[in-house]
Amino acid sequence: MKSVSKHLDAKMKNVSFKEHYELDVVKMQFIKPIIAYRIKHKLNQSGLARKLGISQQQISKVENGDFSNFDTILKILFAIGVKITRVQTQKIPATHHLIPGKFHGQDV
Numbered sequence: 001m002k003s004v005s006k007h008l009d010a011k012m013k014n015v016s017f018k019e020h021y022e023l024d025v026v027k028m029q030f031i032k033p034i035i036a037y038r039i040k041h042k043l044n045q046s047g048l049a050r051k052l053g054i055s056q057q058q059i060s061k062v063e064n065g066d067f068s069n070f071d072t073i074l075k076i077l078f079a080i081g082v083k084i085t086r087v088q089t090q091k092i093p094a095t096h097h098l099i100p101g102k103f104h105g106q107d108v
Helices: 002-011 015-040 045-052 056-063 070-079
Strands: none
Touching: 002 015, 015 045, 015 056, 015 070, 045 056, 045 070, 056 070
């Protein structure tokens, strides 16, 4: 296990890797309760999807970290009784922006 920790420590020195890793950690906070609910209630993705009135593919995408539709994630979490109590955002330095420049007249 030490070699994995050392490897991760080395990778975390890369700013881009660290930001993606931290985003994945946050995503897991949304994904874990969904999977735990399915396991507890002996549901596969299709069973949960039927209960929620969405497709199995939507459940699969969310559980695989595809957060392209945040409304779907919120719908799933609400339906299984998970409440989001705090979402925190933080402004990042302009040097890290994917699209540097101005947005609605403001520096981004």
